[in-house]
Amino acid sequence: MIENVRELLKAHEGLKHEVYLDNENSSVVPSEVIDAMLPYYNERAYGNPTLTHKPGWEAFEAIMESAQEIAAFLRCGTLEEVNFTPGETEANNLALMGTTLSMKDKGKRIIISEIEPISVLNVTDMLQKNGFTITKIPVDSEGFIDLERLGDAVNNETILVSLSAVNHEIGTIEPIKEALEIAKDKNPAVIFHTDASDAFTRIPLNMRELNVDLATISSYKILGPRGIGALYTKEGVKVERILEGQIGTQRLWPGVENTPAIVGFVKASELAFNQFEGNVKHMQTIRDKLIDGIAGSVPEIRLNGPKDTERAPDNVNISFRKCEGESLTIELSLKGIYVSSGSACSRRLLQPSHVLVAIGRGFEEAHGSILMKVTRYHTEEDLDYVLRIIPEAVKRIRGITGSTGVA
Amino acid sequence: MIENVRELLKAHEGLKHEVYLDNENSSVVPSEVIDAMLPYYNERAYGNPTLTHKPGWEAFEAIMESAQEIAAFLRCGTLEEVNFTPGETEANNLALMGTTLSMKDKGKRIIISEIEPISVLNVTDMLQKNGFTITKIPVDSEGFIDLERLGDAVNNETILVSLSAVNHEIGTIEPIKEALEIAKDKNPAVIFHTDASDAFTRIPLNMRELNVDLATISSYKILGPRGIGALYTKEGVKVERILEGQIGTQRLWPGVENTPAIVGFVKASELAFNQFEGNVKHMQTIRDKLIDGIAGSVPEIRLNGPKDTERAPDNVNISFRKCEGESLTIELSLKGIYVSSGSACSRRLLQPSHVLVAIGRGFEEAHGSILMKVTRYHTEEDLDYVLRIIPEAVKRIRGITGSTGVA
Numbered sequence: 074m075i076e077n078v079r080e081l082l083k084a085h086e087g088l089k090h091e092v093y094l095d096n097e098n099s100s101v102v103p104s105e106v107i108d109a110m111l112p113y114y115n116e117r118a119y120g121n122p123t124l125t126h127k128p129g130w131e132a133f134e135a136i137m138e139s140a141q142e143i144a145a146f147l148r149c150g151t152l153e154e155v156n157f158t159p160g161e162t163e164a165n166n167l168a169l170m171g172t173t174l175s176m177k178d179k180g181k182r183i184i185i186s187e188i189e190p191i192s193v194l195n196v197t198d199m200l201q202k203n204g205f206t207i208t209k210i211p212v213d214s215e216g217f218i219d220l221e222r223l224g225d226a227v228n229n230e231t232i233l234v235s236l237s238a239v240n241h242e243i244g245t246i247e248p249i250k251e252a253l254e255i256a257k258d259k260n261p262a263v264i265f266h267t268d269a270s271d272a273f274t275r276i277p278l279n280m281r282e283l284n285v286d287l288a289t290i291s292s293y294k295i296l297g298p299r300g301i302g303a304l305y306t307k308e309g310v311k312v313e314r315i316l317e318g319q320i321g322t323q324r325l326w327p328g329v330e331n332t333p334a335i336v337g338f339v340k341a342s343e344l345a346f347n348q349f350e351g352n353v354k355h356m357q358t359i360r361d362k363l364i365d366g367i368a369g370s371v372p373e374i375r376l377n378g379p380k381d382t383e384r385a386p387d388n389v390n391i392s393f394r395k396c397e398g399e400s401l402t403i404e405l406s407l408k409g410i411y412v413s414s415g416s417a418c419s420r421r422l423l424q425p426s427h428v429l430v431a432i433g434r435g436f437e438e439a440h441g442s443i444l445m446k447v448t449r450y451h452t453e454e455d456l457d458y459v460l461r462i463i464p465e466a467v468k469r470i471r472g473i474t475g476s477t478g479v480a
Numbered sequence: 481m482i483e484n485v486r487e488l489l490k491a492h493e494g495l496k497h498e499v500y501l502d503n504e505n506s507s508v509v510p511s512e513v514i515d516a517m518l519p520y521y522n523e524r525a526y527g528n529p530t531l532t533h534k535p536g537w538e539a540f541e542a543i544m545e546s547a548q549e550i551a552a553f554l555r556c557g558t559l560e561e562v563n564f565t566p567g568e569t570e571a572n573n574l575a576l577m578g579t580t581l582s583m584k585d586k587g588k589r590i591i592i593s594e595i596e597p598i599s600v601l602n603v604t605d606m607l608q609k610n611g612f613t614i615t616k617i618p619v620d621s622e623g624f625i626d627l628e629r630l631g632d633a634v635n636n637e638t639i640l641v642s643l644s645a646v647n648h649e650i651g652t653i654e655p656i657k658e659a660l661e662i663a664k665d666k667n668p669a670v671i672f673h674t675d676a677s678d679a680f681t682r683i684p685l686n687m688r689e690l691n692v693d694l695a696t697i698s699s700y701k702i703l704g705p706r707g708i709g710a711l712y713t714k715e716g717v718k719v720e721r722i723l724e725g726q727i728g729t730q731r732l733w734p735g736v737e738n739t740p741a742i743v744g745f746v747k748a749s750e751l752a753f754n755q756f757e758g759n760v761k762h763m764q765t766i767r768d769k770l771i772d773g774i775a776g777s778v779p780e781i782r783l784n785g786p787k788d789t790e791r792a793p794d795n796v797n798i799s800f801r802k803c804e805g806e807s808l809t810i811e812l813s814l815k816g817i818y819v820s821s822g823s824a825c826s827r828r829l830l831q832p833s834h835v836l837v838a839i840g841r842g843f844e845e846a847h848g849s850i851l852m853k854v855t856r857y858h859t860e861e862d863l864d865y866v867l868r869i870i871p872e873a874v875k876r877i878r879g880i881t882g883s884t885g886v887a
Contacts, residue, residue, distance in 0.1 A: 121820075
């Protein structure tokens, strides 16, 4: 396999224009973030933050200040509510497993939606094997959760509801506040978790106002370094550790704190919240020009997810009929445009994305989908290039497959 | 607390000479390692390694090459045996919990030693609460495991033996090969895990020859970046995942691979193995001059752990009678010398290190211990400075406590 990959890489030599749009699955870290991290590797605060010496105290100060900044960005109460983890996968595991451990005597029912990210789906699958009952709430054709069905599903046995604030694949901004009120109205003891990885820095988030118990955020999803994320835990909400080891400043995750990554995560947050409204407006503009440009130049396409202010500002997800998605990602890559096909979760098994299936897309549309996430760094020039290349690439793939009515 | 820390930091202004010796609890990452990582943040291979586009394929290639290099350094068979995790704590959790999950029908008995690191101790404590029986094998006054007791302890119900290759606190190089043979002789089905975090790059390690089933290694413990470690799993050995989520190139740990950290881990390994014997010799020289220098200038001290080739080349652990360890770390910090007191594990609870208790040290000697780990970067100049400052600092602390016979 490594030989094939090297051959493919050779075919990419000499690219003049490159546009990275796969910010769902990893991201390009801006140099300002790297510059913020660098001193923490070997100039200052390189100690373990629980140790009684200068580099340890510096690390303690850096981590406390970082947690305080994240707490301020989340509009939550105190830095103790911010628990750093090695990533959003770990934060979701901690939220779901840690809650079931702490609530195991209260009930065995967990509610999620049909379009949650793979980490939530796979953890709940595992919990189901261990005796929990998982209810998956359906969504409408734009991905909005069915609040009535949610209300019907919550009962006295329900211990946990986990719903993403913004869908990771089709950008639906979910009515989390209403969902929480409905759930708590039926059972005030229920723990409400939201994976806010795709909401943080894209939509205003106020933990106090939303009143969620737990929320996951991720560094790489906001152009920070990989290897770091956090679980917000509202004061008083009990979550048990799921791994054991040396407990330092982070009571919910053992092991030595990754100070440079924490500092990078905070810097990435600062950059996003610095001129938050301008950044959001810029992403919305690029997003809509991308959607409209493709719709105007490529026949037989369909936007997946809602539009305008109901859609995350960075999300573009389009199904191309009669065009196999993975082939399209390769074709685009050879021109320097990097996107993903369907959901990252589905790409290995070549199964259609569970999100697209849940909103009612058929096999062909689910397989022919392309996911792009724009950032504040994308330019009009990037946009022009992408809008010139995509129609040619789709035409070529449709021609190769021989199944097109337009080539 | 943050205010106190800031006051303490102010007291450190104007330091001319600094010597970091707390490489047990975190480390200073050399610039060559940083330089190796930097391009992977935003120049190349920044994609998700399972995606079908150029930055994804580049990441796939980088991660496969990294795993291959680690496999070569471990003298194991294939890169598939190297599973990256977010750190050694996660690797130890995976080894212990993942094995008990896969072996749960075979038995309920687990064997460790009395001097294992906190992550192993705390995971086994948790397993004990869940119905497993944990046997802790005692050690002698130098920390060598009692092989006879080990042989007596293994029976048909034993599913797992976990013994560190080198003790993290007192540097004892354990007879792992003999321990494994004794354990497998009593029960060939037993899974043998070793935490090799303090052995990797310090002593020759050959996984094929040792024939261990599982081994933990850590990046920060070899001067690589934090946020990455690995669990070696011998081909055919079954370990179940303990977290769930998106599975990429690493079948035992879900989530997006941390390519820059993986590359940094490999670079740190390369630097250590480049002139391995010279590096080891250098550390041994500094170690012994430090031990002998302190012994020659400070009364009432005792070396913890064995000497010469039975001791890890980087480990210095000395008990100062009538001298409280934490006070000494602060006194030394004010002079720019950074060490830890006792074990990192014990520093919060102010309990004596479990390792020092296990080798028979009394309360006073356990509390008055200092742990230092030298690296290939420490110089004769560093040594001179440390050997000048330590006697003064000990004298001062002994004077303050008023309980000394030497001040």
